[in-house]
Structure formats: C-alpha cells, structure tokens
Amino acid sequence: MGAQLLALMAWPKSSRCQRQVLATFAADMVGSMEENAPLISRFGQQAAFSAFVSRVGIDHDHLPFMPSTTAQIAAIIDRPHEVARAVHRDMWVPGGGYKSVADAPGTAAVVQEFSRASGGGAMHTGFLLLLVAVIRASYPSLDPSLGRAMAMLQEEGSKVGGSTVPTHRTLKEWWKEWRGISPVWAAFVLQCQLSGVPPQAAAWEAMFDQNRRFQVMGWAQWFRTFGTTFTPKHGSEPLIPGGEAVELRFDMPEQEPPLGECAISPKGFLAASSGRDGTYVWNVLQREDHSA
Known part of the structure; x- marks a missing residue:
C-alpha cells in the first residue's frame, strides 16, 4: 500500500x-x-x-x-x-x-519526478493546506486563507539563510497545479511533523509503518473534506474546487487530525532539513509543547 x-x-x-x-x-x-x-x-x-x-x-x-x-x-x-x-x-x-x-x-x-513533487510543488501545497487548517483551528484572531499562509512562508522563509524560498507567484502556480492532491500531502506533512524524529526518517516510517500510513490516509480524507468545503472570509469558492479534488479510494474512515498539537513556530521557518536530493523540507510548524 x-x-x-x-x-x-x-x-x-x-x-x-x-x-x-x-x-x-x-x-x-x-x-x-x-x-x-x-x-x-x-x-x-x-x-x-x-x-x-x-x-x-x-x-x-x-x-x-x-x-x-x-x-x-x-x-x-x-x-x-x-x-x-x-x-x-x-x-x-x-x-x-x-x-x-x-x-x-x-x-x-x-x-526524479517524485523528487520534484516531494521537494517542490506537491509538498508545498500540502503544507499550505495544513497551515490554513491550523490557523482556523487554533488562531481565532487570524482569518485563515491561502494568501496569509503564503505570506507567512515568504516572510519567515526569507529569514533562513542559504535556503531557496519559493516566490509568491511560484506558490500560486504550484497551488493551482497540485491542489487536487494537497489533502494527502497535508496529512503526510503533519504525520512527519508530529513524529518527533528526523524528517527523512519520518517520511520513510509514514510509508512503511502500517499504523502511521493508515493515519495519513484517514487524515487525508479529513483534509479533502476541509479543502472542498472551507471558503476563506473574502473568498468566493472553497480552497479546492470539488471537481479538482482527487478522489481518495482509501478503505479507511475519515479521521480528524490533531491540529491542536501543532503550533506556528514563533521563530518562523526553522532550519530546513536537506534530503538526499538536496531539496528542503520546510518546518514552519512545530509540535505544541503541552508539558508546561
């Protein structure tokens, strides 16, 4: 699977x-x-x-x-x-x-093609969808929208020395190209974020560990529902047009992801972890610390 x-x-x-x-x-x-x-x-x-x-x-x-x-x-x-x-x-x-x-x-x-997706447009669109969902769930003083999520990536990403930050135009182009599959990438990114292990290790485990993989599929169903039904305050249509959302034929019930366990890093984009192909995994979210 x-x-x-x-x-x-x-x-x-x-x-x-x-x-x-x-x-x-x-x-x-x-x-x-x-x-x-x-x-x-x-x-x-x-x-x-x-x-x-x-x-x-x-x-x-x-x-x-x-x-x-x-x-x-x-x-x-x-x-x-x-x-x-x-x-x-x-x-x-x-x-x-x-x-x-x-x-x-x-x-x-x-x-090479998978590296292009995982290190570029597909992964970023999942990250954008996840970020909008986190803002909506945990930050009531902010209006959740793609524009805000993109602006945050631009603002915070520019502070990370030595990393290539996609332009706002590039992010918009990527969103248009990949938004249909963004729910799966959002679930995948969230699973990796919450694992507490190095990004590469988290990515492999999300595929090979059955429980983690099932979690990704259940969360992906939820993100698909969210993306196709949530319309930003000043928007005229949902984040993902229903006709573009990839149908997820997973034999797995929808599961609401633990968005409350994420927090937008107060330091912005944390140093990215470079994968085998040199692409960056952006870490604008961090696990919420509930120990205090």
Whole structure:
C-alpha cells in the first residue's frame, strides 16, 4: 500500500503513470534482491543490509528512528522469496507487469519526478493546506486563507539563510497545479511533523509503518473534506474546487487530525532539513509543547 500511496501523491492525475510507477518499483525491488544474493553469500547479511540502506539513500544514523523501515529492509535481505511473492501480488500485477515497465521512463526518471513533487510543488501545497487548517483551528484572531499562509512562508522563509524560498507567484502556480492532491500531502506533512524524529526518517516510517500510513490516509480524507468545503472570509469558492479534488479510494474512515498539537513556530521557518536530493523540507510548524 505504501507504494500505491506514493504513486498517487506524485502522479495524481494519471492512473497510467501510477501503474507504471508500481511496476517499475516492483521490478527494481526484485532486481535489487537478485543483486543481494552474491553479496550475502560472500560477505553476509549485515553487509547486504548496509549496502541496501546506502543504495536507497537512507542515512545510517537515522535507522534507530525507523523500526518499521528497518524491519522491511531486513525482510528483503532475510526472506527474499517471500518478499518477492508479496511484491508480485501487491505491486507487479496491479501495476500492469511487463507492459507497464516497457512503457515506463525508467527508475531514474521516476525517482526524479517524485523528487520534484516531494521537494517542490506537491509538498508545498500540502503544507499550505495544513497551515490554513491550523490557523482556523487554533488562531481565532487570524482569518485563515491561502494568501496569509503564503505570506507567512515568504516572510519567515526569507529569514533562513542559504535556503531557496519559493516566490509568491511560484506558490500560486504550484497551488493551482497540485491542489487536487494537497489533502494527502497535508496529512503526510503533519504525520512527519508530529513524529518527533528526523524528517527523512519520518517520511520513510509514514510509508512503511502500517499504523502511521493508515493515519495519513484517514487524515487525508479529513483534509479533502476541509479543502472542498472551507471558503476563506473574502473568498468566493472553497480552497479546492470539488471537481479538482482527487478522489481518495482509501478503505479507511475519515479521521480528524490533531491540529491542536501543532503550533506556528514563533521563530518562523526553522532550519530546513536537506534530503538526499538536496531539496528542503520546510518546518514552519512545530509540535505544541503541552508539558508546561
């Protein structure tokens, strides 16, 4: 299910591309397991585990924060035939198999496109939707709107030295392009924000930990309802036009996210964490401290 969710998040408007991504990921995973066999035979399982972690771009220092991801990688190393059967059933067949792989642009292009979505427009639109929801839920003195959320990102983001802040025009263009899938990204960003672990580790766990993934899907349903029904004070239509909102066929009931656990950082944009591809994960929200 994690791969299906990733495909939807980066290619929301094309079921054909989503199938190609599933088949490409499946082929790549099985190919990786085949490459592991001689490595395991020569150097042992721990060496193969370490090599796999490096290959997929995971920081080894983050592994203690990634129990579900670590368990999945261990299964790939320890029980490759069992994992291969699951990959065939859950990814290869639904993805269209050989035909999809033949039509797909290849693993490198797929990863590049997902990086564009996660480090650019798609992720930012989820962040904007989340920010509007937090303002509405926790800051009654402010009128929640996209314009306010964008202004906050611009104002606070400009204070972070060495980071590239999207212009207001860019944010508007991204919102128009990606707003249909923004509910899923809003839920994903919130899950990562509240996890209390490094952003990269949180992102992996949100996909591989079943409970976290189910939480993302339930919250995404709520954000979709919010986005398609909430009209800002001076607006004439909801944040997301109903016809543009991607239909979420999750077998998961809607769950209201814990927006009260978030607080807009008084220091604004906190230092961003750079991912493997050098893109930034913006941290304008921080977990609310209820210990006082």
